[in-house]
Amino acid sequence: MKIVTAEEMKKLDRKATTDYAIPSLLLMENAARGLVDEIEKTLGPAAGKRVVILAGRGNNGGDGIAAARHLRMRGAQVIVYLFSPIEKVGGDAKTSLDIWMQTGGVLHVAGSFRWNHLTRELSESDLIIDALLGTGLSHPVEGDYAKAITLINRSGRKVVAVDIPSGISADTGEVLGVAVKADYTFTMALPKWGHFLQEGLEVRGRLAVIDIGFPPAMIEAAKIPVDLITPEGLAGFPPPRPRGAHKGTAGHLLVIAGSFGKKGAALMTSLAALRCGAGLVTVALPKSIDLATADLMEVMTLPLPETPEGTLSLAAEKSLLQAVQGKDAVAIGPGLLQNEETQRLIRTLIAEISLPIVVDADGLNALAGDLSALKKRKAPAILTPHPGEMSRLIGKRTDLIQKERFTVAAHFAEQWGAILVLKGAHTVVATPDGFVRVNNTGNPGMATAGTGDALTGMIGAWLAQGIDPAEAAAGGVALHGTAGDLAAADRGEIGLIASDLIQKIPEAIQNYVRRHSGVLPP
Ligand SMILES: NC(=O)C1=CN([C@@H]2O[C@H](COP(=O)(O)OP(=O)(O)OC[C@H]3O[C@@H](n4cnc5c(N)ncnc54)[C@H](O)[C@@H]3O)[C@@H](O)[C@H]2O)[C@@H](O)CC1
Ligand SMILES: Nc1ncnc2c1ncn2[C@@H]1O[C@H](COP(=O)(O)OP(=O)(O)O)[C@@H](O)[C@H]1O
Numbered sequence: 001m002k003i004v005t006a007e008e009m010k011k012l013d014r015k016a017t018t019d020y021a022i023p024s025l026l027l028m029e030n031a032a033r034g035l036v037d038e039i040e041k042t043l044g045p046a047a048g049k050r051v052v053i054l055a056g057r058g059n060n061g062g063d064g065i066a067a068a069r070h071l072r073m074r075g076a077q078v079i080v081y082l083f084s085p086i087e088k089v090g091g092d093a094k095t096s097l098d099i100w101m102q103t104g105g106v107l108h109v110a111g112s113f114r115w116n117h118l119t120r121e122l123s124e125s126d127l128i129i130d131a132l133l134g135t136g137l138s139h140p141v142e143g144d145y146a147k148a149i150t151l152i153n154r155s156g157r158k159v160v161a162v163d164i165p166s167g168i169s170a171d172t173g174e175v176l177g178v179a180v181k182a183d184y185t186f187t188m189a190l191p192k193w194g195h196f197l198q199e200g201l202e203v204r205g206r207l208a209v210i211d212i213g214f215p216p217a218m219i220e221a222a223k224i225p226v227d228l229i230t231p232e233g234l235a236g237f238p239p240p241r242p243r244g245a246h247k248g249t250a251g252h253l254l255v256i257a258g259s260f261g262k263k264g265a266a267l268m269t270s271l272a273a274l275r276c277g278a279g280l281v282t283v284a285l286p287k288s289i290d291l292a293t294a295d296l297m298e299v300m301t302l303p304l305p306e307t308p309e310g311t312l313s314l315a316a317e318k319s320l321l322q323a324v325q326g327k328d329a330v331a332i333g334p335g336l337l338q339n340e341e342t343q344r345l346i347r348t349l350i351a352e353i354s355l356p357i358v359v360d361a362d363g364l365n366a367l368a369g370d371l372s373a374l375k376k377r378k379a380p381a382i383l384t385p386h387p388g389e390m391s392r393l394i395g396k397r398t399d400l401i402q403k404e405r406f407t408v409a410a411h412f413a414e415q416w417g418a419i420l421v422l423k424g425a426h427t428v429v430a431t432p433d434g435f436v437r438v439n440n441t442g443n444p445g446m447a448t449a450g451t452g453d454a455l456t457g458m459i460g461a462w463l464a465q466g467i468d469p470a471e472a473a474a475g476g477v478a479l480h481g482t483a484g485d486l487a488a489a490d491r492g493e494i495g496l497i498a499s500d501l502i503q504k505i506p507e508a509i510q511n512y513v514r515r516h517s518g519v520l521p522p
């Protein structure tokens with residue numbers, strides 16, 4: 001499912017009207033009816049509910065006023081507060097307003113109602129619908145709109161935002177002035193960038209998408225570059241095992257990870273790789289770290305020369321380049337630390353190894369300030385920075401990266417010809433062709449040590465199994481989030497640790513496989 005900017009949405013809207021002969025009023029009517037269906041599906045029958053709708057002067061307000069009529073037809077008691085003089089409402093919103101007024105709908109207009117009346121109505125409502133501002137938000141909210149938003153947020157009642165919480169920028173997710181804090185956001189046709197970024201992600205509550213009747217062919221033809229990762233979009237992932245598979249055909253991953261004091265990073269990367277079906281995993285690590293067989297019996301080790309600090313030394317280069325022979329993919333970085341000698345070794349390996357590679361953590365730190373090793377590569381590379389690592393890689397402030405996650409990731413992937421996995425809530429996977437995929441699994445419980453190492457192992461395992469690197473990255477990220485969600489469902493988010501997530505990988509894979517075979521509903 002595509003994710004759009006306000007501008008892209010406006011273009012689609014126009015195209016539906018001009019090229020597909022769909023009257024815009026029909027879109028508004030579909031939006032309103034869809035909104036009310038979704039409200040009933042989520043919050044139960046409308047009949048008997050007291051609903052207060054706050055409407056702005058644009059089409060967002062129009063959607064809200066049209067929904068007022070459907071709610072009333074289904075037996076709700078509905079009051080509309082319009083935050084604009086009636087004369088300033090135009091187009092389809094005016095038509096919806098006219099119908100509401102002609103059919104005797106209750107309407108209070110800005111300037112002619114008492115604020116304490118609104119406050120009381122809000123506090124006595126079962127549901128508040130925020131239809132003040134949508135994708136047309138153009139400047140910081142102030143005055144009556146700001147006052148109304150503050151009252152909504154203070155009401156303590158259930159809030160449904162129409163399209164996007166009022167005050168949130170549809171493109172960046174930032175708050176312009178003040179924003180509604182919603183329990184649910186029901187968005188029209190396609191999700192917007194702002195639902196996944198910055199405060200937009202915090203205040204939108206649960207997001208659902210309403211079908212307003214856009215022709216699928218129109219969306220397809222628009223070549224929108226940002227897509228949500230869904231099981232349907234990952235059809236065929238993970239691929240079934242051939243009957244005659246043996247461990248030699250299921251891929252051999254070389255993990256280059258770990259140092260003195262950071263043995264766990266190497267272990268978690270390797271274990272997650274095995275859990276994703278890599279036939280063989282060899283972990284290369286400084287020789288004094290004894291990965292006792294008791295720790296992880298299934299992993300082979302390659303002990304290598306080390307620096308006095310217990311990190312891999314340059315003397316390990318030859319053995320590592322030899323070790324690459326006969327492997328199918330490489331995962332490099334977790335726990336390698338930032339010793340200058342080790343970092344030089346990492347840069348050489350990234351440039352020289354001609355196997356698909358996934359680079360994380362100290363592998364990324366080695367590239368910070370000198371990305372030339374990436375250009376020298378002959379095989380695909382996947383980089384998996386969190387926003388802090390991304391900041392070091394490209395020399396841009398973390399808050400600016402977070403504000404422009406999609407475009408920052410896309411530019412990097414295009415510029416350096418690598419796949420960029422920008423981690424965090426709704427991890428972004430950007431490919432060199434300019435396309436961006438946004439993950440929809442995972443939870444804040446995964447903000448805990450080692451979950452990133454697990455992701456590196458997971459992506460490495462899919463690479464080793466010969467999966468297309470873009471699919472390996474997107475599929476790995478989606479499964480990683482699913483494993484995190486399964487772990488959180490069992491034990492909650494707060495107590496979740498990386499090994500809980502790794503344990504859930506097999507179940508996460510089974511869920512995906514079952515969905516594809518139609519056993520579980522999507
Ligand atoms: N054809 C339709 O009926 C469709 C309607 N849609 C709805 O239409 C919305 C977009 O409609 P519009 O483009 O009319 O935009 P909005 O309804 O978001 O608001 C635009 C109006 O608000 C004013 N405004 C902007 N920022 C303001 C601020 N800070 N304080 C006060 N006023 C401000 C603008 O000057 C303009 O008059 C979407 O969010 C969605 O809800 C879409 O779902 C697409 C289909
Ligand atoms: N709020 C969140 N919602 C969803 N996923 C998250 C959230 N916070 C962190 N994660 C995921 O957890 C992982 C953390 O990785 P990372 O920051 O590299 O941690 P570490 O280096 O400790 O392993 C990433 O895959 C990230 O996307």
Ligand SMILES: [K+]
Binds near residue numbers: 060163164166
């Ligand atoms: K809104």
